[in-house]
Amino acid sequence: MMIRDEVTPTSGSAARPRAEPRLPPDFGEWFRDHRPRVYRYVRFRLPTREAAEDVTSEVFLKALRALDRYDPERASPKTWLLKIARNAVTDHLRSLKRRSSLHVSLDRVPDLVADAPSQEERLLQQEQTEGLLNAKRSLKMADQEILSLRYGAGLSNQEVAEFLGISHNAAGVRIHRALARLRAAVDALQA
Amino acid sequence: MSRTHSPSDPEFRATLPADLQELDRELSAIRVEERPSFAPELEAELARAWEARQKASSERSTPWVRMLLAAGLAGLMVTGLAVPAARASVWDVVRALLGETAPAVTPPPQETRLPGVRVDVPPAPPAVPVAPAAQETPPEPVTMEAWEPFLPAREVTFPQLLHGQETERIIQAHYPMALQRAGVGGAVRVMFWLDSLGVPDNIQIREGSGFPGLDHAAMRAARDLRFEPATRDGVPVGTWVEFTIRFVPDPESLKPELEPPDRAL
Numbered sequence: 001m002m003i004r005d006e007v008t009p010t011s012g013s014a015a016r017p018r019a020e021p022r023l024p025p026d027f028g029e030w031f032r033d034h035r036p037r038v039y040r041y042v043r044f045r046l047p048t049r050e051a052a053e054d055v056t057s058e059v060f061l062k063a064l065r066a067l068d069r070y071d072p073e074r075a076s077p078k079t080w081l082l083k084i085a086r087n088a089v090t091d092h093l094r095s096l097k098r099r100s101s102l103h104v105s106l107d108r109v110p111d112l113v114a115d116a117p118s119q120e121e122r123l124l125q126q127e128q129t130e131g132l133l134n135a136k137r138s139l140k141m142a143d144q145e146i147l148s149l150r151y152g153a154g155l156s157n158q159e160v161a162e163f164l165g166i167s168h169n170a171a172g173v174r175i176h177r178a179l180a181r182l183r184a185a186v187d188a189l190q191a
Numbered sequence: 192m193s194r195t196h197s198p199s200d201p202e203f204r205a206t207l208p209a210d211l212q213e214l215d216r217e218l219s220a221i222r223v224e225e226r227p228s229f230a231p232e233l234e235a236e237l238a239r240a241w242e243a244r245q246k247a248s249s250e251r252s253t254p255w256v257r258m259l260l261a262a263g264l265a266g267l268m269v270t271g272l273a274v275p276a277a278r279a280s281v282w283d284v285v286r287a288l289l290g291e292t293a294p295a296v297t298p299p300p301q302e303t304r305l306p307g308v309r310v311d312v313p314p315a316p317p318a319v320p321v322a323p324a325a326q327e328t329p330p331e332p333v334t335m336e337a338w339e340p341f342l343p344a345r346e347v348t349f350p351q352l353l354h355g356q357e358t359e360r361i362i363q364a365h366y367p368m369a370l371q372r373a374g375v376g377g378a379v380r381v382m383f384w385l386d387s388l389g390v391p392d393n394i395q396i397r398e399g400s401g402f403p404g405l406d407h408a409a410m411r412a413a414r415d416l417r418f419e420p421a422t423r424d425g426v427p428v429g430t431w432v433e434f435t436i437r438f439v440p441d442p443e444s445l446k447p448e449l450e451p452p453d454r455a456l
Contacts, residue, residue: 020238021239022241023234023241035230039223039229057236060233061237064237064240064241065244128217132214147218150218156200175203176206179207179211
């Protein structure tokens with residue numbers, strides 16, 4: 001986006017374009033590399049696209065403000081951003097609970113989709129996906145957290161283990177159990 | 192429109208029972224579609240926030256640094272002028288700038304040799320009045336008169352030892368007998384602050400004798416000495432004093448403490 005200076009140019013010369021604001025180089029790279037992952041994690045944990053956008057924006061603003069305090073020896077940029085995202089989601093859910101409300105867009109556009117060969121199948125899978133995520137929201141926060149890290153942020157079991165500070169085996173067991181509880185919750189909703 | 196999805200993990204899936212494998216597959220297949228303009232809008236917002244932050248940071252820091260420097264400079268000037276020597280130097284510079292020769296100041300004696308036992312006790316240096324400012328170059332009358340109330344004192348006297356003969360006794364009293372008998376002597380250069388009442392304070396060893404016993408004795412002796420304080424324009428003032436105390440063993444004290452048995456008989 002190029003913003004042109006509104007001041008009248010002197011002596012007929014062309015208006016000088018104002019320098020476009022730029023992100024710090026490292027941060028710009030992190031934004032491009034990790035934004036989809038962060039957004040997807042947040043979206044898995046929140047019920048609407050709008051809420052996910054708000055919280056994702058907040059995550060990166062917070063990260064930008066805290067850029068001076070980032071310690072590469074303590075966490076990779078991906079882990080650091082996801083930890084900020086986890087806290088931002090928790091704060092958001094807490095504020096929703098205080099207000100006893102949910103942001104629901106009136107003209108919702110489906111943003112959680114599955115690859116399907118036909119439109120009918122796609123709609124069917126759309127319903128299934130929503131049912132799945134609705135069921136997920138009935139789980140305990142710890143289960144929601146670990147499933148969002150695994151299937152939302154797309155972390156491997158090893159990365160989930162490192163993020164949560166647990167062993168690789170423990171991460172596998174917890175994901176397994178969370179999946180089992182999700183299966184039960186989906187069955188209960190369908191019954 | 193950005194489409195992101197979670198990579199599947201076949202190895203992990205193989206460890207799951209069939210129904211959970213299906214669930215794992217479904218969850219891994221979920222795609223999240225971002226609103227197409229979301230990423231560029233957010234990136235622009237972040238860039239603006241960063242720029243505003245940088246600008247605010249530089250605006251905040253500049254006056255703060257200036258204030259800090261100004262406060263430091265003012266503090267330095269005030270504390271510097273509180274030191275008489277520094278103040279006198281400032282006035283010397285002022286005089287030089289105004290074309291008047293600085294007053295000839297006779298330096299204090301570097302060494303007042305206070306004797307130990309059986310050593311001459313030179314009298315303390317007499318008061319040395321500071322010569323008035325030389326009048327070789329006539330000052331600018333108006334300017335110097337204007338400065339006159341602020342100029343340093345012209346009449347200065349240096350400290351003088353009181354009870355001259357008593358000094359020897361005081362020093363001898365502190366000369367450790369054991370060292371005297373062992374024939375150990377030496378010179379200790381001490382420095383202390385002589386307050387306006389003529390009482391030594393903050394006594395320090397500038398050059399030791401090599402014998403801790405003598406150094407401590409010199410410090411104790413210096414503490415007991417009394418002086419006529421220095422004055423400026425007749426007003427007693429504190430000043431630093433530095434001199435050497437010499438301990439010289441008395442040949443008499445080198446005699447054996449006990450008479451030999453055959454002499455005692």
